[in-house]
Amino acid sequence: MREELLSIIEKNSRIGINELATMLGKEEIEVANEIAKLEEERIICGYHTLIDWEKTSIEKVTALIEVRVTPQRGQGFDKIAQRIYNYPEVKSVYLISGGFDLLVTLEEKTLKDIAAFVSYKLSTLESILSTGTHFILKKYKDHGTILDKQDEDSREVVTP
Amino acid sequence: MRNFLSDKIQEIKPSGIRKFFDIVVEMKDAISLGVGEPDFDTPWHIREEGIYAFEKGKTFYTSNSGLKPLREEISSYIKRSQNIEYNPNDEILVTVGGSEAIDIGLRAILNDGDEVIIPQPSYVSYAPCSYLAGGKNVIIDLKEENHFKLTPQELENAITDKTKVLILPFPNNPTGAIMEREDLEKIAKIIIDKDIFVMSDEIYSELTYDKKHVSIASIEGMKERTLLINGFSKAYAMTGWRLGYACGPNEIIKQMTKIHQYAIMCAPTISQYAAVEALRHGDDDVNMMRQSYNQRRRFLIKRFKEMGLECFEPYGAFYVFPCIKEFGMTSEEFATKLLLEEKVAAVPGTAFGDSGEGYLRISYAYSIEKLKIAMERLENFITKLRAEKRKAF
Ligand SMILES: Cc1ncc(COP(=O)(O)O)c(C=O)c1O
Numbered sequence: 001m002r003e004e005l006l007s008i009i010e011k012n013s014r015i016g017i018n019e020l021a022t023m024l025g026k027e028e029i030e031v032a033n034e035i036a037k038l039e040e041e042r043i044i045c046g047y048h049t050l051i052d053w054e055k056t057s058i059e060k061v062t063a064l065i066e067v068r069v070t071p072q073r074g075q076g077f078d079k080i081a082q083r084i085y086n087y088p089e090v091k092s093v094y095l096i097s098g099g100f101d102l103l104v105t106l107e108e109k110t111l112k113d114i115a116a117f118v119s120y121k122l123s124t125l126e127s128i129l130s131t132g133t134h135f136i137l138k139k140y141k142d143h144g145t146i147l148d149k150q151d152e153d154s155r156e157v158v159t160p
Numbered sequence: 161m162r163n164f165l166s167d168k169i170q171e172i173k174p175s176g177i178r179k180f181f182d183i184v185v186e187m188k189d190a191i192s193l194g195v196g197e198p199d200f201d202t203p204w205h206i207r208e209e210g211i212y213a214f215e216k217g218k219t220f221y222t223s224n225s226g227l228k229p230l231r232e233e234i235s236s237y238i239k240r241s242q243n244i245e246y247n248p249n250d251e252i253l254v255t256v257g258g259s260e261a262i263d264i265g266l267r268a269i270l271n272d273g274d275e276v277i278i279p280q281p282s283y284v285s286y287a288p289c290s291y292l293a294g295g296k297n298v299i300i301d302l303k304e305e306n307h308f309k310l311t312p313q314e315l316e317n318a319i320t321d322k323t324k325v326l327i328l329p330f331p332n333n334p335t336g337a338i339m340e341r342e343d344l345e346k347i348a349k350i351i352i353d354k355d356i357f358v359m360s361d362e363i364y365s366e367l368t369y370d371k372k373h374v375s376i377a378s379i380e381g382m383k384e385r386t387l388l389i390n391g392f393s394k395a396y397a398m399t400g401w402r403l404g405y406a407c408g409p410n411e412i413i414k415q416m417t418k419i420h421q422y423a424i425m426c427a428p429t430i431s432q433y434a435a436v437e438a439l440r441h442g443d444d445d446v447n448m449m450r451q452s453y454n455q456r457r458r459f460l461i462k463r464f465k466e467m468g469l470e471c472f473e474p475y476g477a478f479y480v481f482p483c484i485k486e487f488g489m490t491s492e493e494f495a496t497k498l499l500l501e502e503k504v505a506a507v508p509g510t511a512f513g514d515s516g517e518g519y520l521r522i523s524y525a526y527s528i529e530k531l532k533i534a535m536e537r538l539e540n541f542i543t544k545l546r547a548e549k550r551k552a553f
Contacts, residue, residue: 004451022462023455023528158181158194158505160284160333 001026005034006043011144013047052139052147060107062091062139063114065122066132067102077101080127089117100132111135172288176511180495184505191534192505196333198397198478199525200452203445206396206438213433220429224421225413226254226405227432233439234405241365242375244383246407253413253420254427258363258391258404259285260420265359265387265406266293266325268415274324279310280513281481282329283361287513290327298323301515304483307472308337312346319350325357328376331364334512334521335481336457336474341374348379358386363404364477366395366446369454371475377407384409392431394477395446396438401431453478456524456531463535467542478525481509485518487545495520501544502537 001024008023009015017035021028038044053060069080077095084104085093092105104122108114118133139147177194184190201207225231231248238244246252255261262285270276272294278286279300287297300318302308315326328347330339339347351358358376365373377386391404404427406416420426460480464471471482484494491508499505506523509516524531 007451008455019459019528022459025454025458153199155195155197155199156181157184157190157192158177158507159196160175160177160511 001030001034002038005031006038009035009044050143050145054139059109061109061111061114062136063106063108063118064134064136065104065106065118066096066100066134067104067122068100068129068131069102070127070129071101072127080125083125084122087117087121089113100130168292172291175284176492177284177507180505180507180511183496183499187499187503187505190499190503190505191530191537193522193524193526193531193534194505194507195523195525196479197399197525198394198449199527200397200449202396202398202401202434203438203442205441206398206434206445209437210401210430210434213430218429218433222254222426222429222432224426225252225417226427227429227436230254230432230436230439231405233436234407237439238375238388238407241373242378244375244378244388244407247410250410251407251413253406253416254432255391255404255406255420256424256427257393257402258361258389260424260427261387261389261391261404261406261416262286262359262361263289263292264416264419264423265389265408265412266290266295267419268412269293269325269357269359269387270295271324273322275320275322277315277318277323277326277356279314279327279329281308281332281334281509281516281519282327282512283333284512286327286329286361290325295325296322299513299515301513302335302337303515304472304519308332308335308481309339309343310347312350315347315350319354319356323354323356325359326351328358328360330360330362331368331373331476333364333477334479334507334509334516334519336477336479338368338371338373338474338476339376340371341379344374344376344379348376348382351385352381356385358382360386360388362388362390364394365390367450367453367478368476369450369457373476387412392435392438396435396442397449398431398434398438401428401434403427403431403435453524456526456528459528459531460522460524460535463539467535467539469538469542478523480522480524481519482522483518484520487542487549491517491519498538498541502541504534504537504541 017028017032021031071077072079081093084090089106089108090104091107094103096103118131123131231252234252235246235248238246266289270293274295275298276290276295277298279302290297298318300314360376362375377383377388387406387408389406392398461473464482469482471480474480491510495506495508507521509519
């Protein structure tokens, strides 16, 4: 049940236990227990909402920052990653294979804020070798969802 | 002017679905549960393969029987799913949907007056195609108490010395019924005993829930007397690509290929390239869609239970077939009233044969969100009907 449950709530975390149980063909109590377990094991790490901020009046700028660092003895990349992810304006931090080491997503109100973060906070951290900042101009698809997709049914209304 | 029309064609009634369709299109805000095709888009990698085929200029006819690599993939798919071996060279024909395979299969088999046993409720094309091919249709009315399976007794009763073919429509549209191995074994015994041929329409073979589809051709002694029909429409959400196939004894495939070669030439080339990709890399997509259909199926069954609407649990296709006899209306009256009053379109069971009277076909090729709204409306509707009935007493 675990994988199927996760695949449903990954797309719709607001679904009720009752409905979830029906769809899975399980008892509500079993499903509730399984979810509690998944939360406890930190397999479910949160329930978020996918928002297309561009359609709101709120200003947001998002940047992807490639970061090259010198890993530290005994701690590898973990310590520097932690230094970076502790900033609340940092939305995600991934360790990456290839030409650089960390990929940081940063969300701020303006371009200036991003520039300030990179030059004053990020670049000045010890063990950071270089950074490369890319601004996101438009989000087409996020979390597996096409943001501007119209859900129209192009089938004939009745077919055999 | 003379009447230029064929008497035979004029004899055929237009499909009951068509009539209903005309009312539904008029209503803008109706929720339709009347669709017999998947709501998923064709998986992107399959569509992309179609695009590449265009780019590479694969815009010519293929061989009459279909692209060799496609026939090979079909052969290996049936081997791994049903453990039946068909030779891609002369036992497989690629057709324009399962639809064409049904048509030319019957034409290749039937002589005038041969009896064709058709269990109903079932897909709308068997009876007209058989009639056009000179067949005499013998209808078996399947029963809800048997979970709409074909029972050995029903089959025995329908067989005469003129019987030539049994059409075996499972997983079934519109009931959702399936036949399991032990059911098929009993049928196979009679078929072999009476020396009858089987046309097995397995277009929904990938869409069975909690139980795996079994083909009658996989039963000892049946491969040589079965035409297995399948296609890409339902499993891979490829209805508009118009691609299906038939597998069977070389002698029959050879005759079918003759008709196909003169009437059709070959199935759409681009679709054939896409279908190769579907068979090679489409398993995950099929699993994902099956899982999703199964969730909706469980949802509908539960809702019917809550409404007190009688419905046997179907294990195949993407239809449920609830019984509406308690309301004392014909299926058509019920469906029309449901459409006009609650704006929900479902197909009357009678569109699939007289034995569909008293039932409604509800398709779950729709998102859970849509189904939820539709079920609320249906519940309103039957609550109203029950209240009216009580008042009338
Ligand atoms: C039972 C059954 N057989 C055959 C078909 C024909 O499908 P296609 O011609 O798209 O392969 C359908 C389509 O609805 C069906 O429901």
